[in-house]
Amino acid sequence: MAELPIATVTRLIRKSGAERVSEDAGVALSEELEARADEIVKKAINLSKHAKRKTVKREDIEAAINEF
């Protein structure tokens, strides 16, 4: 947890159009994004193993997002 810096995520929230952002809103979004990242990456790792690679590549991430 808290791998994604709150300040960075808060900036993302502003960039999407929020006038003001509470700090814990940044925390909540950061946690959710990390959970979604973990889910995508777990699939991508399985896909890279399936392709007999040890390196997770863009194509694994993209397939994890789009096809599974």
Place this chain on the structure above:
Amino acid sequence: MAELPIATVTRLIRKSGAERVSEDAGVALSEELEARADEIVKKAINLSKHAKRKTVKREDIEAAINEF
């Protein structure tokens, strides 16, 4: 785009168990996470407006994730 630092996202990928990660895998995941963040935040902003607030709070983010 590229608001989430690639190095940070690459670290997330490692944390989820990847042995090796290509740089463009980090780019791909970063772009996807930003797109998902934007979608959540747009909903959260509407929810904050609905509650007649100018500040996006944790409850808006959580409702955007869980209820809409």
